[in-house]
Amino acid sequence: MASYNKPAKRYRALNRSLGGDIGVYIVLAIIGTIMVIPLVYAIAQSLKPLDELFIFPPRLFVVNPTHKNFGDLFRLMGTSWVPFSRYIFNTLFYSVTGTIGNVLLSSMAAYAMSKIKFPGRSFLFQMIVYSLMFNATVTGITNFITMSALGMVDTIFAIIIPAWCTTFGLYLMKQFMESSVPDEVLESARLEGAGEFRIFIKIAMPMVKPAWITLIIFAFNGLWNQGANMFIYSEQLKTFNYAIGQILAGGIARSGAAAASTVVTMIVPIIVFIITQSNIIQTMSTSGMKD
């Protein structure tokens, strides 16, 4: 061949024209910029000194960055009636206990529903699918009635226990187990006399690591971002997010600190997603709904 000593030419991928590729890049670049501007603007605002926050014409970027706004935020936290560390502790406590219970209960149920053939399992799964079709607004008021009947209103249980049964978590875990845990392995363990609980913990769970990482992230993000909760009145049971909202309602003088708090709350979920992205994508790849 004539071209044997030339570097291999890169052929265009199947069905891909150069013009189309350029079009895709341009669309992604434009929309990506629009998506990211508000987040960049939040970060820029949080770093602006007071005279740059109120300047005309306003600038997107910061000229003389300062960390004073973050200092202000912590100083404002010190002025609250309930010590601020209490709100931080609450949020952490709710997030951790809620997430642990959520992952345990939904994986256990998902294992039984995907790997043990018991009567009623397809009916129960159908109910889970239906529950994805409406959100908690619908059940808010009657949940309040149920919870007051159970004596849970204004206790930590009003937040933690409902967080243990998110149906989307069960759904994801069940779909993932169905396609990633081979039945043959479980069958041979059963023949050796292992009980279902043992098989679940020792064999199935290690095989679905991406799924429980995903469940942890989704549950934790939900609890972490939780603000006011209609079942909680006591100030000392409220969350970090709620308290920060209250502090920052204080108007213009606090807009630097407000931007700082937005940055603080958004940075945690974003970093967590960066670290766990490949696990989450892997879990979502089995999440489709077969009919």
Next chain:
Amino acid sequence: MSANAAVQDNKPVVRKDISKFSWTIKEIKKNKVAYAMIAPFFILFFVFTVVPVLLSVVISFTTFNMLEWPKFVGMDNYIRLLLDDEIFLIAIKNTLVFAAITGPLSYLLSMFFAWFINELRPKIRAFVTLIFYAPSIAGNAYLIWTILFSSDQYGLINGLLLDLGIINSPILFFQDKNFIMPLIIVIALWSSLGTSFLTFIAGFQVVDKTLYEAGAVDGIKNRWQELWFITLPTMRPQMMLGAILSITGSFGFGDIISALVGFPSPDYVAHTIMHHLQDFGGMRFELGYSSAIATILFFMMVGANLMVTRLIRKVGT
């Protein structure tokens, strides 16, 4: 593998020596451990999801204020809602308009951006995925839009328009009836590339690549044909889940709306059923009446979902 599973599935079913009922009882006894494993989750699921839904249907036929025993009033709440409550009709209209725009748009945007992102190389792909997904997990970052569109000259948009001489005085974006709906729709879309978007991102990655080569042989010429004839039909399961998440999500922006334009919103222009529910349930404690609202909302959401999933089932058949 699936054929194998089918054989295993069928084996116990074809037994003819015992009745279906006693076979079921036998199976239940044999699988006691399975019921033990699902019990903790499903007990909570019944207490916090199933019971509340049923209870709200029941209470919607009564008047109830938490203090006195509920009194049965038949269809009164529904009649009052539909005939006597003008604001509820506004709320229904707003909810439907909002859901009909954000639901399908967010779904299509999730799908197309995921498709575009899938054309990139893995390292860049992960980065661009993050950029598109970040707004949906960034806590209350949507509040930054109130500064971007702030009503004074220090807001970025007003400042820019003033500086360029396009307008003479700042626009009150979040108080002006003409701007509220479009603005919250844009913000809702911005924050809506969430879980359904990730479902599509993942779905595009696991399509069997050999199908594309086979398709090229059969005369598929460009990426659009490839998407329509090969990718989407194989991604039907992801499209189903994505649709459900987008539709349910499109009914769930009540809190974002309250945070951006206040509650109640100016002239009720952004008043949705969620807000009406909050008004009567959370503030006036008319639980019977608000349960009727919740029941209507429930059937609207489930109805919209069933309609759309039925439609998607027809794709490619």
